[in-house]
Amino acid sequence: xxxxxxxxxxWTEEGLCPVIAQQAESGKILMFAWMNRESLALSVAxxxxxYWSRSRKRLWRKGEESGHRQKIIDISIDCDEDVILLKIEQxxxxxxxxxxxxxxxxxxxDKQWQTAEPVLKDPQQIYKKHE
Amino acid sequence: xxxxxxxxxxWTEEGLCPVIAQQAESGKILMFAWMNRESLALSVAxxxxxYWSRSRKRLWRKGEESGHRQKIIDISIDCDEDVILLKIEQxxxxxxxxxxxxxxxxxxxDKQWQTAEPVLKDPQQIYKKHE
Numbered sequence: 001x002x003x004x005x006x007x008x009x010x011w012t013e014e015g016l017c018p019v020i021a022q023q024a025e026s027g028k029i030l031m032f033a034w035m036n037r038e039s040l041a042l043s044v045a046x047x048x049x050x051y052w053s054r055s056r057k058r059l060w061r062k063g064e065e066s067g068h069r070q071k072i073i074d075i076s077i078d079c080d081e082d083v084i085l086l087k088i089e090q091x092x093x094x095x096x097x098x099x100x101x102x103x104x105x106x107x108x109x110d111k112q113w114q115t116a117e118p119v120l121k122d123p124q125q126i127y128k129k130h131e
Numbered sequence: 132x133x134x135x136x137x138x139x140x141x142w143t144e145e146g147l148c149p150v151i152a153q154q155a156e157s158g159k160i161l162m163f164a165w166m167n168r169e170s171l172a173l174s175v176a177x178x179x180x181x182y183w184s185r186s187r188k189r190l191w192r193k194g195e196e197s198g199h200r201q202k203i204i205d206i207s208i209d210c211d212e213d214v215i216l217l218k219i220e221q222x223x224x225x226x227x228x229x230x231x232x233x234x235x236x237x238x239x240x241d242k243q244w245q246t247a248e249p250v251l252k253d254p255q256q257i258y259k260k261h262e
Contacts, residue, residue, distance in 0.1 A: 005239060044239070112135075
């Protein structure tokens with residue numbers, strides 16, 4: 001029951017670690033968020049991504065409102081032990097709160113951030129059912 | 132000559148933005164680093180990744196010592212405008228200072244971070260020529 005793997009992570013002063021969520025099958029980057037020690041331990045225990053919401057200052061079970069949970073397939077850490085890479089299966093195929101597959105939907109074209117991915121589902125539909 | 136696209140980024144208090152570098156062709160995540168406004172503007176101008184080294188507190192032209200430059204193929208920003216995704220071509224096929232393709236070479240297996248990728252080139256060979 002060793003927590004050595006958690007101790008090895010170089011948490012920030014706030015006790016956080018940046019996390020990249022990548023669609024396991026396609027390799028697409030879906031989002032970027034933060035975890036603290038508790039949320040990472042819970043993620044591993046439950047098999048689904050649980051982040052630390054810096055704005056709400058609480059655990060954020062991804063999909064708790066939208067249903068768009070992220071099943072964890074694989075977890076890696078970088079050479080500096082301060083960034084985590086999650087390979088996940090994105091339930092519902094939507095990671096972004098705008099209703100798009102990925103949060104990285106704007107590309108730099110002609111020095112403008114241009115929207116390059118469609119909204120797959122109206123956010124009002126995504127979040128309505130839990131209001 | 133508008134810099135609006137730079138102004139739109141929500142830089143941290145230190146003037147930084149996290150950057151994910153992804154191999155364009157394979158989708159593999161190679162590394163995670165930081166940019167400031169100057170380094171991002173230079174990256175776009177030069178077409179190669181230039182980061183801000185937080186430890187050395189200076190611009191870090193990726194590959195300046197190793198020769199392992201990162202040619203920029205595509206740049207995206209996330210919905211919160213505070214994370215950048217670079218799709219790159221990794222020259223030399225090695226992004227990590229340990230001589231591996233990716234910095235994310237350790238996987239969580241049985242609650243241990245286990246090395247899952249080979250060293251492609253001895254770091255002493257990589258960095259020797261510029262000493």
